[in-house]
Amino acid sequence: MENEKENLFFEPHKRGLMKTPLKESTAANIVLAEIQPDFGPLTTPTKPQEISQGEPWTPTANLKMLISAVSPEIRNRDQKRGLFDNKNGLPEVKDCLHEHFSGDEYEKSQPSRKEKSLGLLCHKFLARYPNYPNPAVNNDICLDEVAEELNVERRRIYDIVNVLESLHMVSRLAKNRYTWHGRHNLNQTLGTLKSVGEENKYAEQIMMIKKKEYEQEFDFSKSYSIEDPIIKSNSGQNGHPDMCFVELPGVEFRAASVNSRKDKSLRVMSQKFVMLFLVSTPQIVSLEIAAKILIGEDHVEDLDKSKFKTKIRRLYDIANVLSSLDLIKKVHVTEERGRKPAFKWTGPEISPKPSGLSPVLPFTASDLEARRSSKENCAKNLFSTRGKPNFTRHPSLIKLVKSIESDRRKINSAPSSPIKTHKAESSQNSAPFPSKMAQLAAICKMQLEEQSSEPRKKVKVQLVGSGCKPVASLDTPANAELEMTAPSLIQPLGVVPLLPSPLSPAVPVILPQAPSGPSYAIYLQPAQAQTLTPPPGLSPTVCPTTSSNAVRSKDSADATGENADSDSPKSSASTRPGRLLPGLERQGAKNREREPAGEKGSKRASVLEDSGSKKKFKEDPKAPENVSTTLFPSGYLIPLTQCSTLGAESILSSNENSGTLSPNHRIYSSPIAGVIPVTSSELTAVNFPSFHVTPLKLMVSPTSMAAVPVGNSPALSSSHPVPIQNPSSAIVNFTLQHLGLISPGVQVSASPAPGTAAVSPRIEAVSVTPEHAGAQQGRATKYDASILSQSQTNGQSAAGTGAQQPVPVTPKGPQPVAESFFRTPGGPTKPAGSTCMDFDGANHTSVGTLFIPQRKLEVSTEDVH
DNA sequence: ACCTCCCGCCATGCT
DNA sequence: AGCATGGCGGGAGGT
Secondary structure, eight states: OHHHHHHHHHGGGTHHHHHHHHHHTSHHHHHHHHHHHHHHHHHTTOSTTHHHHHTTOSTTHHHHHHHHHHOHHHHHHHHHHTTTTTTTTTHHHHHHHHHHSOHHHHHHHSOOTGGGOHHHHHHHHHHTSOSSOOTTSOOEEEHHHHHHHHTOOHHHHHHHHHHHHHTTSEEEEETTEEEEOTTTTHHHHHHHHHHHHHHHTHHHHHHHHHHHHHHHHHOSSTTHHHHHHHHHHHHHHTOOTTOOEEEOSSSOOOOHHHHHTTTSHHHHHHHHHHHHHHHSSSOEEEHHHHHHHHHHHHOSSOOOHHHHHHHHHHHHHHHHHHHHTTSEEEEEEEOSSOEEEEEEEOSOOOOSHHHHHHHHSTTHHHHHHHHTTSHHHHHHHHHOOSSOSOOOOOHHHHHHHHHHHHHHHHHHHTTHHHHHHHHHHHHHSSTTOHHHHHHHHHHHHHHHHHHHHHHHHHHHHHHHHTOHHHHHHHHHHHHHHHHHHHHHHHHHHHHTTOOOOSOOOSSOOOOOOOSSOOEEEEEOOSGGGOOOSSOOOOOOOOOOSHHHHHHHHHHHHHHHHHHHHHTSOOOSTTTOHHHHHHHHHHHHHHHHHHHHHOTTOHHHHHHHHHHHHHHHHHHSSSHHHHHHHHOOSSSEEEEOOTHHHHHHHHHHHHHHHHHSOOHHHHHHHSIIIIIHHHSOHHHHHHHOOSOOHHHHHHHHOHHHHHHSOOSSSHHHHHHSSSOOOOHHHHHHHHHHHHHTSSOOOOOEEESSOTHHHHHOOSSBOEEEOHHHHHHHHHHHHHIIIIIHHHHHHHHHHHHHHSOOOOOOOOOOSSSTHHHHHHOOSSGGGSOTTTOOOOTTSSOOHHHHOOOOOBOOOEEEEOOOO
């Protein structure tokens, strides 16, 4: 009922209006806006074609490009038809065409299955809204309208929205209504997910599964038994078996239905899936593994084939949406067994910290409470745990929570709810800041310029020399700095208010909040609440130490960066700046890691980083408190909010960052000591392929795992000031790594250029097909050239305005920008020569350096469709 | 033949 | 009861 009212309430926005506002911010937006109107009317005709319509906005050429990239076939068709090209005004024409065609012809002409793909649909959907919407504007999404306009059944829209919701890119206002948040919260969300993923030890689980596989390969007969147990153990151990959903304070589920099904579904699957990427070192996750892990959690026992199939199907659905968001890319991993479909994370690199950061703030607890108004909060309280880690939740509690939530929801649902959301959004987003933001932006720019100057130079140089990859890495620092600075500045402002919570729907309050959302709540199911050994206080608090800071700063930067970046190109998919930046950073980091460390493994490095950061956190006095707030196995509250903290840190670190690189370096620097002990011995152990032995044993027993604090798990780290594991294990790992057995890192070789292959000593080298690389390159280049300026500017604008979407800037960068820019995934675009491999960091050969011995994986990106 | 994954039935839960 | 959501898996298009 209420919802309906709400709807009425919003109605005004509809279509043209709604859309317009959404996109408006940038010139691009403007274009979009113009376009959109077309849509609306166009939509009317409905018919099958929307797809083409969807793309219509020429202005968003990028979009088209992307889309086309996505499905070359489609492109071709479109071209044939000619529909695609001219979409702008043409939709009608198309319609006419459709009408004209007889059924068969008509159908044949257009409706290929691919055209109906979720990925394409998602692109269309995303095209309608700016990446960084202006909070001030009404960003409501009416599902019905969207479905109509896109000419798809609602069911499809749900699929998309559910995934977006899992990333907090949208939030449900009411029945049939969602609010578009764009990427404002994305970094935070990813950070939180990463933290949660770490808690869950997904990385370990992945390792275990892989291990099993290896074992199986070697020993066919064996090892079946192993899998289940392992998984189970994992889930049992840590895991939260039931983690339901990670929420942001601002972006809560307001709909009852949503709440009710919160635990299942695409939403949760999507989050978990993302976690896998964030946690795994290579950041390449095969569907098979993802499915196993996801199933494992839910039903340890079930390994039904049917279930597996279903899971895979869902994963494809999710993957399509994530791909549209440019967060992942389809690749193929070739193992001994054969080629398996997999996806590689291409989104921003995230630091787990968001949660950690939050802890820093003194407020967290208070803040949280304030926020609680939201059901989530309620749930949290119930489950509470806030402070502590151990919890078990009883079903009864859960029910209570639900009931409460439902009540709350109802209340909220009232007409006001929408309003609330808006407020919240605005608060979350930058809306409040405009003036401040501008100032900040200016400051940031200055800082950035100063700091970044060196890095940038480097970047350029590298670009020239090495090509894309280097650039990315180089850029990263600069970007990071930028980003960081911005956030830092901002945050203080945000901090003051403290109530970031947008949520508080209940309270009409205010909100000047930091853009970053405050807290996340993770719901776990009671069942498994079991005790986790270490309270997961992962929370990585801020660390004063430079190294840690540096790391975080980067990450944070990324996160924050988005906001800053936001403006930049939102041109849909690939081009988005925010992503690019992060990605670049990430890559850079990886490269760096590799370089120094050499082979061992990027994985390790990454792990180490995490662990290191965590450790540091522990050390911090703050940590304890922070920790408590941060994560909890069961109903977690993860206060992200505090970007402010981040900001401060970031600032500090920024200096360092500029000079130094990533934390990785540090790690490497002290090769042995640092590395070994730190991290997750587990992981390393896991990594071992089938080989053997001790490590495996160690790893295997869940109990052992639990007992031993692993570097990975934040919680663990928290418990021990120094997250050292068993020395022995560490040693073992270390040794193994050296041997090459362990190293997780994946090498990527541009498909065309096999050269990299040589590197992998052992088993696997991952070869990535170029498409992606090309894309990344493009990004990098873009980034390079324009990035700085854009980012800065964007940052300002973003901060101030909130959402701007700058038109995609042409790449200033030296090279192949143009192509890469819009590059289509398909091979054609790629410049063969350029080869950047960015894969996940795996290889940046160009950098020169060491390769990491890896497993075997050959990754070929093929683009989807 | 396998990989993808669209389609839409139908369960679930809110109104 | 009706409607909104969305789990689920058959089966078809693509390669």
